[in-house]
Amino acid sequence: xxxxxxxLTKEEWDALEVPINNEEKVILKMIIDxxxxxxxxxxxxxxxxxxxxxxxxxxxxxxWLYKEYFMSIVEKLRKKYDYQFTYTPIVKKLKKIKSSxxxxxxxFDKKIDDNKLxxxxxxxxxxxxxxxxxxxxxxxxxxxxxxxxxxKINLLNDxxxxxxxxxxxxxITKISRKNLIKxxxxxxxxxxxxxxxxxxxxYQHQKMLFSAVKNxxxxxxxxxxxxxxxxxxxxxxxSKHKKIIFVCAAKHVGMQLAKSCISMEIPIAxxxxxxxxxxxxxxxYAAKDFVKNRKTGGIFRVDNSVGDKVEIIISDVxxxxxxxxxxxxxxxxxxxxxxxxxxxxxxxxxxxxxxNILKNNWQQNTIPNVILSSATLPKQNEIYGCISSFxxxxxxxNIQEITSYECxxxxxxxxxxxxxxxPHLIFENYEDxxxxxxxxxxxxxxxxxxxxxxxxxxxxxxxxxxxxxxxYTINTYFQDINNINVIKLKEYYVLILSxxxxxxxxxxQHFQSKKQPLHTSVVKITTNDAHTLTDGPTIYLTNDxxxxxxxxxxxxxxxxxxxxxLHDIIDLNNEIQKEIDELMKTEKERADKVAAQLGDKAxxxxxxxxxxxxxxxxxxxxxxxxxVKIKKVELNSEYIPNSLDHLRKYIxxxxxxxxxxxxxxDEVVEKIVQLKIDNNYKILLLMGIGxxxxxxEVQSNTNSKEENEKIKACRDYMAIMKELAVKQHLYLIIAxxxxxxxxxxxxxxxxxxxxxxxxxxxxxxxxxxRVGRKNNKLDYSIRLRSDNLIRKLLLEEESKQEVINMxxxxx
Numbered sequence: 142x143x144x145x146x147x148x149l150t151k152e153e154w155d156a157l158e159v160p161i162n163n164e165e166k167v168i169l170k171m172i173i174d175x176x177x178x179x180x181x182x183x184x185x186x187x188x189x190x191x192x193x194x195x196x197x198x199x200x201x202x203x204x205w206l207y208k209e210y211f212m213s214i215v216e217k218l219r220k221k222y223d224y225q226f227t228y229t230p231i232v233k234k235l236k237k238i239k240s241s242x243x244x245x246x247x248x249f250d251k252k253i254d255d256n257k258l259x260x261x262x263x264x265x266x267x268x269x270x271x272x273x274x275x276x277x278x279x280x281x282x283x284x285x286x287x288x289x290x291x292x293k294i295n296l297l298n299d300x301x302x303x304x305x306x307x308x309x310x311x312x313i314t315k316i317s318r319k320n321l322i323k324x325x326x327x328x329x330x331x332x333x334x335x336x337x338x339x340x341x342x343x344y345q346h347q348k349m350l351f352s353a354v355k356n357x358x359x360x361x362x363x364x365x366x367x368x369x370x371x372x373x374x375x376x377x378x379x380s381k382h383k384k385i386i387f388v389c390a391a392k393h394v395g396m397q398l399a400k401s402c403i404s405m406e407i408p409i410a411x412x413x414x415x416x417x418x419x420x421x422x423x424x425x426y427a428a429k430d431f432v433k434n435r436k437t438g439g440i441f442r443v444d445n446s447v448g449d450k451v452e453i454i455i456s457d458v459x460x461x462x463x464x465x466x467x468x469x470x471x472x473x474x475x476x477x478x479x480x481x482x483x484x485x486x487x488x489x490x491x492x493x494x495x496x497n498i499l500k501n502n503w504q505q506n507t508i509p510n511v512i513l514s515s516a517t518l519p520k521q522n523e524i525y526g527c528i529s530s531f532x533x534x535x536x537x538x539n540i541q542e543i544t545s546y547e548c549x550x551x552x553x554x555x556x557x558x559x560x561x562x563x564p565h566l567i568f569e570n571y572e573d574x575x576x577x578x579x580x581x582x583x584x585x586x587x588x589x590x591x592x593x594x595x596x597x598x599x600x601x602x603x604x605x606x607x608x609x610x611x612x613y614t615i616n617t618y619f620q621d622i623n624n625i626n627v628i629k630l631k632e633y634y635v636l637i638l639s640x641x642x643x644x645x646x647x648x649x650q651h652f653q654s655k656k657q658p659l660h661t662s663v664v665k666i667t668t669n670d671a672h673t674l675t676d677g678p679t680i681y682l683t684n685d686x687x688x689x690x691x692x693x694x695x696x697x698x699x700x701x702x703x704x705x706x707l708h709d710i711i712d713l714n715n716e717i718q719k720e721i722d723e724l725m726k727t728e729k730e731r732a733d734k735v736a737a738q739l740g741d742k743a744x745x746x747x748x749x750x751x752x753x754x755x756x757x758x759x760x761x762x763x764x765x766x767x768x769v770k771i772k773k774v775e776l777n778s779e780y781i782p783n784s785l786d787h788l789r790k791y792i793x794x795x796x797x798x799x800x801x802x803x804x805x806x807d808e809v810v811e812k813i814v815q816l817k818i819d820n821n822y823k824i825l826l827l828m829g830i831g832x833x834x835x836x837x838e839v840q841s842n843t844n845s846k847e848e849n850e851k852i853k854a855c856r857d858y859m860a861i862m863k864e865l866a867v868k869q870h871l872y873l874i875i876a877x878x879x880x881x882x883x884x885x886x887x888x889x890x891x892x893x894x895x896x897x898x899x900x901x902x903x904x905x906x907x908x909x910x911r912v913g914r915k916n917n918k919l920d921y922s923i924r925l926r927s928d929n930l931i932r933k934l935l936l937e938e939e940s941k942q943e944v945i946n947m948x949x950x951x952x
Contacts, residue, residue, distance in 0.1 A: 172378040203300070211298065281332075322601065333918060346544070361539075372516075388482060388502075422445050479508040520583070526952040563592065668698070671791065678871055680892070682880070694824060703776075711820050803829020805871070831866065902934065
């Protein structure tokens with residue numbers, strides 16, 4: 142991984158000014174407000190009162206609106222299905238409706254049919270209608286309605302709410318908990334209504350973090366939560382009450398936080414590639430001393446040495462001490478928090494040049510409030526050396542673990558044959574099951590990779606066979622239907638695994654006999670198996686990105702004449718590009734020489750009858766001649782994974798497929814083709830495949846000019862690939878395992894290559910965390926190319942390289 146950070150370019154600064162969308166702003170506002178109000182809840186769904194913006198006489202309008210809009214619907218349902226419900230008004234005395242409210246009501250009536258689609262009371266009553274039909278979706282509507290009634294909808298009509306609860310009470314006797322669990326994949330994971338109407342609130346780990354930071358005195362907080370669960374947004378909540386030094390090894394992560402801060406008008410500073418504090422740059426919101434542009438009125442020049450207003454400084458690891466000293470110049474140490482994102486980066490290596498930087502940062506740190514944040518942070522009892530050194534520097538300090546395993550989605554792991562990986566499907570020996578359960582009880586983040594469908598089959602089988610004591614059966618454990626959710630079902634699975642010692646052999650043999658692969662083949666991802674990669678991009682992690690890239694290029698079986706044609710066009714374009722580069726270089730040298738003699742202003746006033754004008758026209762003419770010789774590079778669509786022609790070739794019903802394909806525009810292809818990189822990279826791009834190779838040499842004076850040009854071309858290629866990854870325009874990204882720390886892109890599927898068998902468990906979990914970061918309702922999978930990784934993932938490791946290094950370096 143390239144850990145060297147450069148200062149932000151003008152283009153990168155400009156990119157930070159692009160606002161985030163309104164939905165993200167709502168989340169960030171909630172995080173900011175949540176620091177003071179940990180139980181903050183928001184829900185965008187409108188009740189009829191909140192939609193009409195009625196703020197006075199709420200009880201009166203609750204009665205009036207119920208009678209006007211809902212009573213007829215309720216009465217019709219009550220009579221038809223014999224529901225018990227009596228309307229009892231809240232307010233006994235009627236009064237005249239204000240004229241302002243009458244206008245709102247008339248406007249509402251004009252669009253009443255449209256309003257019924259998103260007013261929550263109408264939505265609830267529609268579910269009651271569907272539930273009352275007692276068809277095969279009866280349990281689905283019952284479960285969904287039960288969950289929706291828990292949503293915190295502002296000013297929800299009390300009469301409608303009471304009626305809904307009465308209906309649920311009548312139907313609950315018809316509901317089988319076993320059936321709910323059997324259908325849990327459809328009822329819970331794929332239930333679009335739960336996601337659409339769910340409350341927005343802080344994650345539990347954010348509540349715990351905010352509470353811990355408020356405590357007086359020095360503190361070291363070990364902050365662990367799964368990837369994609371808002372850890373890197375937590376500093377925004379802390380920033381209104383503490384000054385934050387956010388340290389990250391991946392520039393991309395820091396840039397994303399900076400963009401969020403600017404959208405929320407939080408004053409920030411940037412410290413990337415700093416030799417000292419003079420290299421730190423302030424965003425305009427943080428500028429205190431500045432010069433305005435006389436013409437535009439905007440800020441023209443900022444005094445970056447004055448950082449009084451900075452609330453968050455975003456720093457790379459190498460610049461931490463510069464950032465620390467900068468913030469200490471304006472704030473007391475106890476008012477600052479060092480938030481260190483992914484502190485275990487490079488600690489999976491026995492030796493690494495980065496280790497000395499990490500060691501110096503830790504030893505020279507004088508900030509008493511430290512947050513170590515990672516999805517794979519070692520436990521407190523493992524890093525005794527690190528904790529001991531912190532306590533010796535900051536006596537009476539508080540050490541606290543903040544651990545979360547919240548996950549609403551399932552991202553199943555598949556073995557090399559396409560079978561789902563779960564303990565009861567893997568371990569023949571119950572001793573291994575016990576070891577696995579012990580590990581899972583302290584490392585529940587792995588549960589997000591346990592397939593809900595297979596878990597429910599296991600749960601139903603052991604209950605049907607009466608293999609559990611009464612207190613562990615479904616009806617006893619899930620007395621409250623609201624507890625039937627993804628997390629509780631997975632916890633229940635782990636619990637009953639530990640109670641089945643006597644019958645485990647029988648259980649294991651039963652499921653082995655029923656074992657079926659999720660996909661019969663998962664290896665041929667550019668041909669036969671491409672259609673199994675659905676909904677979004679795929680990441681393939683490997684030690685040798687070029688080997689994997691060349692392998693998939695070879696097995697795609699592009700016809701020899703097609704390949705030759707592509708290579709000929711690319712080679713021809715490369716030669717033309719060399720001529721263009723040489724022509725542009727010669728013209729620049731000539732123009733610079735003339736400008737030095739005549740001056741820039743004289744060059745701007747060149748007349749048509751001058752020799753200089755004729756030379757410029759001749760240059761443009763020659764350049765145009767070369768440009769038109771460049772040929773368009775395109776690949777036959779049957780070789781582009783999951784294009785329509787490709788799908789027709791490999792599956793029966795291509796139009797019904799959810800298969801994901803690339804979307805690489807012609808202008809991007811043109812940019813890539815012009816780069817001085819391996820031709821195979823160019824052909825892979827045409828297929829929608831990007832190769833992320835970070836193992837680049839650093840440009841330096843000791844490199845030859847040709848070497849530095851090659852390195853620059855590789856970096857330009859990487860920049861384009863990252864842009865395509867952000868936009869989700871690539872079908873597949875092949876990357877080294879170190880790349881996982883430099884991205885928060887959203888992948889739907891991931892491959893872990895055979896050559897990563899020596900990867901540490903922590904890094905393996907980080908790799909798995911690249912998949913399924915956002916949308917809950919897509920199909921996800923992790924596909925292992927070696928089954929040896931399964932035991933590493935499910936069992937405790939005796940020796941952990943990250944732990945060894947933390948205790949060695951952080952002391």
